[in-house]
Amino acid sequence: MDAIAAQSPRLFALPDFRRLWTVGTIVFMVRWLEMLAVSLVTWEATGSAFTVTMLGMLRILPMGLFGAALGALADRVEARSALLFIVLASLATSFALALLAATGKLQVWHLAVASFVNGLAWAADNPVRRLMIGQVVGTTLLGRAMSFDVGSNNASRMAGPLASGIIFAAAGAQGTFALSCLLYLIALHAALTLRYRSGVAAATESFATRLAAGFAAVRADRRLQGTLCVTIIFNIWGWPFTSLIPVVAAERLGLGPEANGLLTSMDGVGAFAGALAMAAWAKPSRFARCYMGGCITCLLAITAFGLAPHPVLAGAALLLTGAGQACFAVMQATLVYLAAPPELRGRVLGILSLCIGLGPIGFLHIGMLADWVGAAMACVATGLEGLLALALTRRLWRNLF
Template structure:
């Protein structure tokens, strides 16, 4: 079993990964996927609320992206081992391009319906579920284990940058060109990603004996259960996605009802987590060493939960925003090391299927949203956020026998 602590003894400069042509192409594809995701999430949310007037339906549209992760993540990971990954990546991007183009054309014809959006979101959700075992697996392969942390820092930093800019662009396009403009721009961006995918030189070796998808999924689960470090990553990912990440959905509610902020103030407050995560990714890219990986992963979740408790309970906007900024810093450590640790702790021939299982753990997010929503109805939004984040800290403490192996 590869030792995570043996890789990357000191920080690798950013130019070392950008010097790899295939890394640049995969980075461009990720940039498009991330940017379009946040652009379309904003545009869809506003459109659905204007058309239906239902906040519940807006939330359903957001959660629909996670359903393929939970249901298909493990099988997509096993499937990715049986196909050439460049081909799989092309299928993913072309599918998303087709969905965005179809929505844009329907919107131009004034025939766009909510069910069209739901179907397209499911298609994009499948691509998202396959991102870990396909594109991020390729990232690790083209840069090598010694530069994996830096590569993931760049990838996660790009995601967080798009999280700050994508919603702004989505709202601007919706206001100026309508939802047709948002989807047609998305389709245009996907053409750039397709061009980058076609230029990839990377090709993976196909297994001599593929075996059935189910048997490969079973073998991946067996490996995770037997390897304490992999089990720790999966458990902490479950904790983060059930108790920590869903708390972000209550920022607008707390901003308006508890901190008495207007729309602009709520927008600034909501962006603080993304800003913190972006700068956290930059810092990790420059300074993180292999001996820091486990501490960044576990400590990132712990600090995220602790800062969300503070955010929920502090009565003033400035300290609450500062808590969100620090939560973002911690969250970046978790996001970067999540894939990095799995990649380093898994034998090469098993990486795709284990990364698929990681997608399943990420896909349990809807359970966290339901849990938080029930709490918010019962005790109020800010108390619900504080309690959910505190439950995350408790769950971390209860699982310490596993994650100690990462430190």
Template sequence: MQARTGVLGVPDFRRILLVGLLVSIARWLEMLVIGVVVWQQTHSAFLVALMTLLRLLPMGLFGAFLGVAADRVQRRSALILMLWVQAVSAAVLALLAYVGMLAVWHLAVASFVAGIVWGADNPVRRMMLGEVVGAHRMATAVSMDVVANNASRIAGPALGGTILAAAGVGAPFVLSLVLYAAAVVAALRLAHRSTVLPPRGSVLREMRDSFGLVLRTPGMAGVMVVTLIFNLFGWPAGSMVPVIGQEDLRLGADGVGLLAGMDGLGALIGAALLVPLVRPRWYRAIYAGGAAMFCGMYVVFALVGQPVPAAVALLLVGVGSAGFASMQATLVYTTAPPELRSRALGVLSACIGLGLLGFLHLGLMANWLGAATATALIGVEGLLALVLTRRWWREPISPRDR
């Protein structure tokens, strides 16, 4: 309790937390709405998966670059710029929707732009979390950030589905614009200024060194292996929730929104429990176990065929994601040397971005086998991958993790 009170007593931590909450509500709202709209226009599970894939592509392409670049700029300024880009994108989508010109390719471009901003979140906003609270309170800070993020996974899809059903396609994007504008106001109030590091060499050389860091630092390779598995075989399954909700469970847009929010509710509960209970020696077990639970419960979700059991399965998906997400940035931040943390978080973003291959894999399987069967299969693949890579992610923890 003291740790939580201490973290919340830092004004800039509260502001960074608020920015993350507002952006996450808008992100999950947009992902749900875009998935529903694309399915309604095309009835293509592949194109639905492609929209999320396009959000991941910039992470894979630019994640390491963003980690290097974040050390060379003032992070507060970078955060404000990121928020303005998202606000403009939401405004354009709302305008196109209201004039009846919104097309799938517009949503694709907006998803790609959103992915660039999302890829910068770890080396910019999450790095600022550690800077304002200190490494010794990073686990608590990230756990609370995950609580906020997963509260948004309840609010975002529920708001998106409800507003889409009641007011049409443009209204959810107007709400996104309002959320991004509020986040800009919170970011402008930040007093923290990061240390701008001088270049150590060319950007390409620093990017190469960033990947070398992962191989050289004890324990970090295992963190990245679990991240890759989660993003290749776990996270893509979420893109099929709008499809399975409409096609197999026969739900409308508002029902799909509520269903999609269930994993957020589970993650909120899981992350709230982690804040007071987590101990450094448990970090890796919680991390890998959360990924396994996430994959396994998506298998159940895909196969049950009834709304209530499907909702319960997604609730447990969320509990698993809370364990994984709370430990992910914490393990990277506490394992990497202080001067290399931003670049390590950039590599983490790149590993997350490689999940686009998982979305492509799932989209192709869904077109061939159907969304439910494909979702169950990719979840099984994730569980098998965790078993086969056990020797890497069960590495002994480093002194920094103790």
């Protein structure tokens, strides 16, 4: 498969890459569609920035709880079957939310349960779908494949909140969740038509042994240690601010649902542009610099977003956060995939999910700060704290260069 992929520079000429990319694009789109709707419903119901951030936290929590375990189990199940299960579970969750919203019975605890279920699907993305992408396209095209995959995520961050804001204003939360169901049906068709089969590894090792082997691979490679260290910092101090964008827009800038969705989409516009730039210009020799530069840019821009006194300036800051996040996200999975031993990639990608899953610490932190000093100043504080954390851990991530 590596040899076949290496002979063709055209990723989208590979049918299974197109299908995997389609599934990922739709899952990403639904995530951003629903994230704004969930934030708006929760804010209207509770008026609590802390509660809004907790709903965002629940989407990340399963990565911390189950990320490493899912990685250890990834090659013990057939990958296409696992992907089908993930899409079906997500479809069922969105359908339940649409039904509850349409009947006027939707409550915040329903959104909390749904956020956790969707978080389980997110936790399985690295050790299942993205591992499949690497196996389908080969290591030669992996950087470009991840750039396009992250680019679709970022395009959905651009279109999803904008569409969600318009739909929410016109039809309420039920409109957003109904659209999610339709999109998941397309993803289900793409997953059903996948030709790639991973097979199932023979049960020659216990679960504990498999899990330990993944952690041993990380301990043995300083590049993996540095990459995962930066991942932890980004997900504690960088990523959680996204849950407060709608709150800052409503509370500090006084924006309604449509304008709120437009401002929130600016993060995705910058991320989409950043991912396209990575696909065009990033070379293996620059991967580490793109990774670190993206993380630093994002943290600086988060600080600027919290200080912005006007929607235009806030939108400009979000363009920069998105561009930084794109560089970071493209290289995150790529660096881990390339550094991990081939036979342990699923397990190490599961550990990557575990590190991403430490994000709930950041959501708790920024949520409590937001209730204490306001959402905008909470963003300023976390941006500065993240930069300090990078400075203090330089001895680990300098091994990337």
